[in-house]
Amino acid sequence: MTDKILGPGSTLGIVGGGQLGRMIALAAADYGLKAHVYAPDADSPAFDVAARTTCAAYDDAEALAAFARSVDVVTYEFENIPHATADILARHAALHPNARALSTTQDRLSEKEFINGLGIPTAPFRAVDTPDDLDRAIEVIGLPAVLKTRRFGYDGKGQRMLRERAEGDRNALFAEFGGAPLILEGFVPFEREVSVVGARGRDGSFAAYDLCENEHRDHILALTRVPAPGVAPETGRIALEIARRIADALDYVGVLAVEMFLVREDGAERLVVNEIAPRVHNSGHWTSEGALTSQFAQHVRAICGWPLGDPGRVGGLPVEMRNLIGAQADDWHALLAEPGAHLHLYGKGEARPGRKMGHVTRLGPVPAGS
Amino acid sequence: MTDKILGPGSTLGIVGGGQLGRMIALAAADYGLKAHVYAPDADSPAFDVAARTTCAAYDDAEALAAFARSVDVVTYEFENIPHATADILARHAALHPNARALSTTQDRLSEKEFINGLGIPTAPFRAVDTPDDLDRAIEVIGLPAVLKTRRFGYDGKGQRMLRERAEGDRNALFAEFGGAPLILEGFVPFEREVSVVGARGRDGSFAAYDLCENEHRDHILALTRVPAPGVAPETGRIALEIARRIADALDYVGVLAVEMFLVREDGAERLVVNEIAPRVHNSGHWTSEGALTSQFAQHVRAICGWPLGDPGRVGGLPVEMRNLIGAQADDWHALLAEPGAHLHLYGKGEARPGRKMGHVTRLGPVPAGS
Incomplete structure (x- = not known):
């Protein structure tokens, strides 16, 4: 989509209806802009300060396209936006931050590979797809380490600290994570x-x-x-x-x-x-x-x-x-x-x-x- | 109406949909409150940041009552609210500022009488209801003076500076103001x-x-x-x-x-x-x-x-x-x-x-x- 400079009276599309979307909408209003908020929950806090709202699921292709077409730029308040969703949005409106920022950061593996690729240090890490992978990863990274889901983790959800090699049964551990792709990250002894x-x-x-x-x-x-x-x-x-x-x-x-x-x-x-x-x-x-x-x-x-x-x-x-x-x-x-x-x-x-x-x-x- | 202390999640009723109502609604949102804006124009700026809107005339008794009943407190962004409107609002919700503040300030005559009554100086003034009143008022107050409508004036609308006694024809002047009750105020040589x-x-x-x-x-x-x-x-x-x-x-x-x-x-x-x-x-x-x-x-x-x-x-x-x-x-x-x-x-x-x-x-x- 063309990326024009927005003027007063333009409409911002905001994907996500929580407090971050709400505060973006409030800031936009102070500049004379309108907000159109897209969220699946009818009682989303951001709906209360939006000029327009769409209450629909994040995989509702039709609603997403109509939403994107109705606004001058699309942004979002959370990074766990499915690839297909970002794709639909970007087809019908300028999407900022871009889909690459989303896909890079919503997977802990690609995120760390990207950061290391810039020569910037991260914790040591290794992808873990099977119980055997975990053994090998612990050998390379050592303990303590943190086993995390690669995607959709936030506020400590989807992670578990491993302190001792003997800790629990590998298969049971995997079952806990519901078979999602995992990553083992070395624990950083931070101050x-x-x-x-x-x-x-x-x-x-x-x-x-x-x-x-x-x-x-x-x-x-x-x-x-x-x-x-x-x-x-x-x-x-x-x-x-x-x-x-x-x-x-x-x-x-x-x-x-x-x-x-x-x-x-x-x-x-x-x-x-x-x-x-x-x-x-x-x-x-x-x-x-x-x-x-x-x-x-x-x-x-x-x-x-x-x-x-x-x-x-x-x-x-x-x-x-x-x-x-x-x-x-x-x-x-x-x-x-x-x-x-x-x-x-x-x-x-x-x-x-x-x-x-x-x-x-x-x-x-x-x-x-x- | 009972005047309870509002908690988070309460709803503010705002009468008037301009920038003042808009900025009150934005401030309310920052405290976790909802705004319900009442205004007659569909494209009122405050509507864009309100959780709820009522688009109706200021003399629509039914809409006013329903609006007031739906909120926890009513306020307003302009003082030219008709007495009957304030009355309906106050019957169904706490109204702040109160109806007395409205009635006192929306008429330049009662406003100045109220202020003088507190021993606080205003410009000299006199009510003017007829062309003859005007002559008498000028005699008492002198010139220059400003002839104003008693009600509904703002941003210089509804007023005219009189510098010389001979200025214009009294009857023509009255016609200019559409027969509205007037007030003559002495000009204050302010710094x-x-x-x-x-x-x-x-x-x-x-x-x-x-x-x-x-x-x-x-x-x-x-x-x-x-x-x-x-x-x-x-x-x-x-x-x-x-x-x-x-x-x-x-x-x-x-x-x-x-x-x-x-x-x-x-x-x-x-x-x-x-x-x-x-x-x-x-x-x-x-x-x-x-x-x-x-x-x-x-x-x-x-x-x-x-x-x-x-x-x-x-x-x-x-x-x-x-x-x-x-x-x-x-x-x-x-x-x-x-x-x-x-x-x-x-x-x-x-x-x-x-x-x-x-x-x-x-x-x-x-x-x-x-």
């Missing part, structure tokens, strides 16, 4: 987890936010601090350069996040890429108040063919973002009353355990121990 | 126009933004600067106190703006109230980037019964907001590329002359002459 959230424009320009430090609990992001405390500025610079090279190699357009491990060896800092998220990212939520351009506004700018905005931090202040998971969102009233706390809620109905219900951002130095 | 945008919560708490200076062109707001440059801090304090007294006297809930003239006499500064807008206000648009809580978020907090947010300026920086009127919005691409410029567009179709299409906010010291 902290960091991420770069950056954007690449259609003209190849690149603008990244400062390095984020991320803390996970139960495999779900709990806390992001920016700039990552205690990390050498040179490491931050290298991390941003890694993200830029990945974006360039994918001919990427839009916001992406590159999650990395920071390993400290004999005092020296080393970065190991964990995974690429071809979309706006939870570790970039702090940008709504903390940066001069939010990641959502930046994503809209990139996919519309507009100049990228300034990713600098407001007043140069440090920022902290905490996710509100499940019942943590019950604190909404106290958070509204807390000076300096910026509360965001996603309009989701039920606060199930593990469900991301909102987040809260605080600017400025955060008291130790809080 | 600058200023406004206070503030919010009052359901608990009587009050939080105002710093004093704004406003420049109008062709009777339409062109530019707001905050804090109003060259105004004594004590004058700013008095202005905020005036706004608070007005809000208290109306038992007001929500954001209001009080427009004032600043008169300088023998070096001393004096404030004269021009009018009250019982709603979010164009001179508060800078708060989206320039304040810790935007006026839209603040309005949502107030009408939901939540604690008010911090109205302080981000980093204590001065802020400038320029409206994009008509073809000025054609500069959108240059504004997107300008470092430090925050562009907002309202998603309106046609950039007619005099139509507010968007605005742009800049933080930090603005170079002289720009």
